[in-house]
Amino acid sequence: NAGVTQTPKFRVLKTGQSMTLLCAQDMNHEYMYWYRQDPGMGLRLIHYSVGEGTTAKGEVPDGYNVSRLKKQNFLLGLESAAPSQTSVYFCASSRSGKSSYEQYFGPGTRLTVT
Amino acid sequence: GESVGLHLPTLSVQEGDNSIINCAYSNSASDYFIWYKQESGKGPQFIIDIRSNMDKRQGQRVTVLLNKTVKHLSLQIAATQPGDSAVYFCAENSGGSNYKLTFGKGTLLTVNP
Numbered sequence: 001n002a003g004v005t006q007t008p009k010f011r012v013l014k015t016g017q018s019m020t021l022l023c024a025q026d027m028n029h030e031y032m033y034w035y036r037q038d039p040g041m042g043l044r045l046i047h048y049s050v051g052e053g054t055t056a057k058g059e060v061p062d063g064y065n066v067s068r069l070k071k072q073n074f075l076l077g078l079e080s081a082a083p084s085q086t087s088v089y090f091c092a093s094s095r096s097g098k099s100s101y102e103q104y105f106g107p108g109t110r111l112t113v114t
Numbered sequence: 115g116e117s118v119g120l121h122l123p124t125l126s127v128q129e130g131d132n133s134i135i136n137c138a139y140s141n142s143a144s145d146y147f148i149w150y151k152q153e154s155g156k157g158p159q160f161i162i163d164i165r166s167n168m169d170k171r172q173g174q175r176v177t178v179l180l181n182k183t184v185k186h187l188s189l190q191i192a193a194t195q196p197g198d199s200a201v202y203f204c205a206e207n208s209g210g211s212n213y214k215l216t217f218g219k220g221t222l223l224t225v226n227p
Binding site for chain 1 (some may be wrong): 123127135146148155156157158159160163203205207212213214215216217218219
């Protein structure tokens, strides 16, 4: 099993450009998450999904949109990138229920907005 | 000047020593506390969890202690190895659901051979 995969691994955008980050998991997990990690900070939840076709806002959702059209995929979109969105983005997935805090993370996407 | 938040707490130990990593959590209503390990260039990896009705839980070479009185969590790693070098994050499910986690800022553990 590949676990959680993310594409792309690196990306440089100019201010105002748009892009989509793709996350895929092959563990049949119900829940999926998008986090951002900034230097010296822990992870902050952007958006999450508790099932196919559902999404919800996390701690820092502004400037991002998500979609979960298929159970195994969770897309994160930036419509108009800003320098403040320079960060490392991690996707994660977990089972539903009591053990949903045991999350499996992808390798991350390093995004730079100039 | 630089923000204090940009600098992670660090712990440097000799190979074979025991390591203790500390964390203060914020929400007395959290049910679960979790430790994650993040190696350089990788995503975080689940290590161990403890429920709020416990004060100690042991895994393979790791022990987590929970002190609810002072809202303090610690991770003890026995016989620390070079492969243990990483950033360690504590997390709590402070959002009222098991899946919405609040992460601490992390501690960088460096193991010297």
